[in-house]
Amino acid sequence: MTQTAGPDLNKGCGAVALTQPARQVHLAVLAAFAHTGRAPMRRDLERIARAGGADPAAVLAELAERDVIAFGQAGEIRAAYPFSPTPTLIQVTWEGGPTTYSMCAIDALGMSAMLGRPVTITAAEPGTSRVVTVHADGGATGGDCCHAADRTCGYINFFTSARAARTWAHATPAVTGTVLRQAQALRRGVAEFGAFMQAGDGTARP
Numbered sequence: 001m002t003q004t005a006g007p008d009l010n011k012g013c014g015a016v017a018l019t020q021p022a023r024q025v026h027l028a029v030l031a032a033f034a035h036t037g038r039a040p041m042r043r044d045l046e047r048i049a050r051a052g053g054a055d056p057a058a059v060l061a062e063l064a065e066r067d068v069i070a071f072g073q074a075g076e077i078r079a080a081y082p083f084s085p086t087p088t089l090i091q092v093t094w095e096g097g098p099t100t101y102s103m104c105a106i107d108a109l110g111m112s113a114m115l116g117r118p119v120t121i122t123a124a125e126p127g128t129s130r131v132v133t134v135h136a137d138g139g140a141t142g143g144d145c146c147h148a149a150d151r152t153c154g155y156i157n158f159f160t161s162a163r164a165a166r167t168w169a170h171a172t173p174a175v176t177g178t179v180l181r182q183a184q185a186l187r188r189g190v191a192e193f194g195a196f197m198q199a200g201d202g203t204a205r206p
Contacts, residue, residue, distance in 0.1 A: 015068045021054035022062045029069060029080045034115060037098030039077040039085035082107030082114065089157065090123040105158045109186045112136040123158035127168045132158040136186065 018026060025048050032040040046056035063069040070079035077085055084101040090108045092100045094117050102108035105123065112119045118137040125132055159165040165179045180188070 015066065018066060018068070019054075019059075019062060021049055021052045022059050022066075024052050025049055025059055026063060026068055029077065030083070030114075033080060033083040033085075033100060034097065037100045039080060039083075042071075042075045042077075079103055082111055089126065090121060092119050092121050094119045106185055106188050108158075109134070109136055109188070113138050121158070125159050125164060125168075126157050127171070128160075128164065130160050130164075132160055134158065134182070 015023070015026060025045050028048050029040060029045065032038065032044075042060075045060060049056040049059040060069075060071070064071055068081060069077060072078040079085075082102050084103045086101070088101045088103065090102045090105060092102050092108050092111050094112075094115065097115075097117075100111075102111065102121075108119075108121045108123070111121075116138075118135065121132075121134040121136060123132045123134070124130070157165075157168075159168065159179075162179050169179075
């Protein structure tokens with residue numbers, strides 16, 4: 001079960017409109033997380049932008065404005081949807097890959113389609129810390145506003161049951177969303193992140 005909150009869950013929509021230099025940096029960030037589980041340094045992003053003949057400051061500002069990457073006060077990455085550079089309640093792993101963390105439950109469910117491989121999601125249910133394990137394989141399972149990292153990610157979680165989700169939501173006044181069944185949440189995740197790492201010809205980036 002996934003408890004969603006907030007009016008806008010389409011964090012991935014901004015990636016579609018990125019300029020080529022920004023898209024190149026965006027893909028490099030996602031590839032770094034997929035290969036190492038860690039965020040690249042800001043200086044690495046600036047280097048990639050320069051190599052593409054672009055102004056690094058403009059490229060990073062575009063990524064932040066489109067809300068595909070969020071930066072902290074020191075300028076380093078604090079969110080690169082669907083990945084989180086710091087541990088969260090939701091861990092995502094796959095065979096031969098690093099241990100990664102997702103920004104929210106929807107993000108975790110979209111990772112398999114984005115990476116083109118099965119993933120295992122291990123989450124702690126808010127309020128009880130009970131372990132929720134989900135296996136996802138592609139599309140199947142076993143403006144002037146704040147970033148999604150601040151607006152919705154902390155409220156989109158995995159739960160052991162709809163009742164547990166509603167109990168948590170009742171105790172969390174900031175939640176204004178609804179409870180999604182696993183299949184509904186998976187469809188959202190795939191729709192948001194399934195094509196995130198694809199090149200222009202539709203093939204998946206390594």
